[in-house]
Amino acid sequence: MRGFREAFGYAPAGVWRAPGRINVIGEHTDYNDGFVLPVALPHAVTAAASPRDDGRLRFRSGQTDRAFDADVLPAPGTVTGWAAYPAGALWALADSGRPGGGLDLYVDGTIPAGAGLSSSAALVCATLLAACGDTPPAREETARLAQRAENDFVGMPCGIMDQSASMLAREGHALFLDVRTLIAEHVPFDPAAHGLTLMVVDTRAPHRLVDGAYAERRRTCEEAARLLGVSALRDVTDLPGALAALPDERTRRRVRHVVTENARVLEAVALLRVGEVSAIGPLLTASHVSLRDDYEVSVPEVDAAVDTALAAGALGARITGGGFGGCVIALVEAGRADACADAVRAVHADRGFAEPAFFATVPSAGARRLCRTH
Incomplete structure (x- = not known):
């Protein structure tokens, strides 16, 4: 105020x-x-x-x-x-x-x-x-x-x-x-209740071509859905058949990411419903591999943070957000979070990347009014 x-x-x-x-x-x-x-x-x-x-x-x-x-x-x-x-x-x-x-x-x-x-x-x-x-x-x-x-x-x-x-x-x-x-x-x-930390790594990598590249990927997905005769890629149920019907490898990679990512979300939700928080780690990592290789939205700083966090003991890690820079999340045992951050910091320094920032986050409440003054 x-x-x-x-x-x-x-x-x-x-x-x-x-x-x-x-x-x-x-x-x-x-x-x-x-x-x-x-x-x-x-x-x-x-x-x-x-x-x-x-x-x-x-x-x-x-x-x-x-x-x-x-x-x-x-x-x-x-x-x-x-x-x-x-x-x-x-x-x-x-x-x-x-x-x-x-x-x-x-x-x-x-x-x-x-x-x-x-x-x-x-x-x-x-x-x-x-x-x-x-x-x-x-x-x-x-x-x-x-x-x-x-x-x-x-x-x-x-x-x-x-x-x-x-x-x-x-x-x-x-x-x-x-x-x-x-x-x-x-x-x-609630990762903390399970002895875990959801660590956010702001790689401070500059976003590269994010607006045009984001729009291009969306257009590719919409065109793929049209070619496959579905209203959206969410409706693809036969992934091998869909991939075989598409005309080029780039489009096939984009579709493969979307279809497999939807499946990973559903699997993660099923695990969280029964309290298996640590078990979502491999899904996070698989998501990153798909975003890196099939959707091609990662950058070297992000890949280094993910790979280093995993090598330092993270249960899973991935880029988060639209990509082309930005943040990584890592699910880490609480006692290993500092060591994980130190390892990422050291690798980024060794490779001449910007120094990353770290914070542990907790799922928080949505928007609200804080106060009325008159």
Whole structure:
């Protein structure tokens, strides 16, 4: 609230919080109508806001000195940088039939920038809640609006996993989401209770060609589904037959990843339902191999972190997020977490990579209002 007061000279009407996410397993399956298993992070975006009655928009951020001001709600594609996300949130609300007036908005956060931990979805979700005040849409609808803001206003063709994790997650649980039906199940997932640590390694590898490469993979999957006569790759039940029917090796690799990744999500959920947390480790590693070799979204820094963590005793490790840089997760016995981190740090130093950052995370709660000031 202090940042808001310093920016605008008065106290906000309230403060809202929306978390980032780590995807335990289920990568690049959401835009293929598949299955995902994210958890919300303790790291979050906070949004302090007050409505205005003159239609004016003023956005400020604790992360940058780039301000945004507008007298009217901008159109899609006309805002660049961080302000496109809150602007997109307000546009999505207005386009859904919930036009608002103006808004003074101050955002801050603890989600590491550029790490692939979904700071953008958290920013949009926090803005949506702040703009709606006492009458927010249902959580599922807020997630859909947030996805629409990113797809149609910002121009990022993402699925709905990140927004759903930010809005729907529960503490001590992973969110098992069927992206086609949007049916969600909160699956118990408490690594610490099983003597384990879910360690996040921010490799600080710069994202390489992420926007264009992400869109290219999505287009490839959609074209493969058309060739196979299914509405989405989630519907492929005969993988060998599907691969034989496809015209080129690159498309076959993409399809193989999506189909086998969906199967890994279902297997991981089955294990977590019966409390077999450590048994999901090999699935994490298999997911990484598939993302590295078939979907081709890994980079040397990430592969080094995964391989080193496994060699140091991790039960499983993989890239998480859209890829091309970003973070690795490793499921590690609690007593080995420090040694695992030290080994990764040493290998990265030896290879001349940026020094990675580490934190242990716990499945956390979804978005909420923190306080009302008047």
